[in-house]
Amino acid sequence: MPPVLFISAGEASGEHYGALLVAALRRRLADAQFFGMGGERMEAAGLERIVRAEDMAVMGLTEVVRHLPRIYGELRRLKRAIRQRKPDVAVLIDFPEIHFRLAKEFHRLGVPVIYFVSPQLWAWKKRRIKLVQRYIRRMLVIFPFEEPFYRARGVDAEFVGHPLAELPLPFISREQFAVENGLDPARTWIGLLPGSRPHEIGDHLPELLKAARGLAESHPAQSFEFVIPLAPTLHSAQRAAVARLASEHGRGLAVRLVDDARAALLHARASVVASGTATVEAALIGNPFVVVYRVSPATYAVAKRIVTVPHVAMANLIAGRQVVSELIQHDFTAANIVQHLAALLPDGPVRQSMMEGLISIRDALSRRPEAGEPAQAGAIERVAAVTIDELGHAAGKDKTVQA
Numbered sequence: 001m002p003p004v005l006f007i008s009a010g011e012a013s014g015e016h017y018g019a020l021l022v023a024a025l026r027r028r029l030a031d032a033q034f035f036g037m038g039g040e041r042m043e044a045a046g047l048e049r050i051v052r053a054e055d056m057a058v059m060g061l062t063e064v065v066r067h068l069p070r071i072y073g074e075l076r077r078l079k080r081a082i083r084q085r086k087p088d089v090a091v092l093i094d095f096p097e098i099h100f101r102l103a104k105e106f107h108r109l110g111v112p113v114i115y116f117v118s119p120q121l122w123a124w125k126k127r128r129i130k131l132v133q134r135y136i137r138r139m140l141v142i143f144p145f146e147e148p149f150y151r152a153r154g155v156d157a158e159f160v161g162h163p164l165a166e167l168p169l170p171f172i173s174r175e176q177f178a179v180e181n182g183l184d185p186a187r188t189w190i191g192l193l194p195g196s197r198p199h200e201i202g203d204h205l206p207e208l209l210k211a212a213r214g215l216a217e218s219h220p221a222q223s224f225e226f227v228i229p230l231a232p233t234l235h236s237a238q239r240a241a242v243a244r245l246a247s248e249h250g251r252g253l254a255v256r257l258v259d260d261a262r263a264a265l266l267h268a269r270a271s272v273v274a275s276g277t278a279t280v281e282a283a284l285i286g287n288p289f290v291v292v293y294r295v296s297p298a299t300y301a302v303a304k305r306i307v308t309v310p311h312v313a314m315a316n317l318i319a320g321r322q323v324v325s326e327l328i329q330h331d332f333t334a335a336n337i338v339q340h341l342a343a344l345l346p347d348g349p350v351r352q353s354m355m356e357g358l359i360s361i362r363d364a365l366s367r368r369p370e371a372g373e374p375a376q377a378g379a380i381e382r383v384a385a386v387t388i389d390e391l392g393h394a395a396g397k398d399k400t401v402q403a
Helices: 012-028 040-045 061-066 068-085 096-109 126-135 146-151 174-181 198-218 236-249 261-267 277-285 297-306 314-319 334-344 349-365 379-395
Strands: 004-009 033-038 048-052 089-093 113-116 138-141 157-159 188-193 224-229 255-258 270-274 289-293 326-328
Touching: 004 012, 004 068, 004 096, 012 033, 012 040, 012 089, 012 379, 033 040, 033 068, 040 048, 048 068, 068 096, 089 096, 089 379, 096 113, 096 126, 113 379, 138 146, 138 379, 146 157, 174 255, 174 261, 188 198, 188 261, 188 277, 198 224, 198 236, 198 270, 198 289, 198 334, 224 261, 236 255, 255 261, 261 277, 270 277, 270 334, 277 289, 277 314, 277 349, 289 334, 314 349, 326 334, 334 349
Parallel strands: 004 033, 004 089, 033 048, 089 113, 113 138, 138 157, 188 224, 188 270, 224 255, 270 289, 289 326
Antiparallel strands: none
């Protein structure tokens, strides 16, 4: 019988990694079956979607509560499929609120679980380390400081490198990007990245556009265009909602919605980025940026009591110091954004210092191949190799695994 693998991701960044992983595993396991939760890219790569990732991507205490009936309904659907098909191995990518529940189900069924992209237990919810110790066979992490954190607590953890650190810069030229997106290459482009989840966009984009207006008014001699990348996990109605927000709050500004976030970051002079994976993308591409984020007052009050790390932005945590400015909750105002963003636009010591800091972050996230590994081995290939190794342990008695 062909091997059966469950692979699950619930947000834009994890869904991207999931698509790459499914493709990598299919190259090695031609007859394997893949099912689980994911987005359109994972489905295109060969995953049978039991649950759509775009229906599950909510974040924050009060935000999750509002969507609980739907979330639990989809979770029950996943569990039914797991019990019916009992996969040989499960790979869970980030998204801890759902995936720890699934890990418990897999443990009950005797299915080994690989967790790729660690939840931020080192920042808060350290009590959940017991769930990792109990239910997770292998923890594959993408930030170097995470491996010693888990190993000190008896978890089999490995830093596999960050997938984004291995990507080449986008090949598209500034001129071609301008043609494809109705931009003027002679103007100064500012990236506005409000987040990948609909509620993040609704919470962040109006303030970002208010800041865009303030920047344009305070620099009348400079001609700006504001570029808003859309997450691939947004469906058509959600994309239309973003367009309405941009039109309403960006009236009179040159605002463009685009699909390629990495190209936008490459060609923007500077950006404002919601805390999350996009901050790592901006750091790796070398685009100077300001980090923002806002949650509900209840979520923030809880987080403020239990978060123990000195920085919010992942870029700063990786660097071990503040490389980029963080404007969180009450500090997230248009006036503050304009102040910090304007300092990054001209050539000079402020911009140069940040760009040097971003280079150090790229170096920290790049893992060199070890002895015996192919020279081209990257994070996704390492995860695929671990998955096949676990598949061999779990199903070697009656299945042939093609390495």
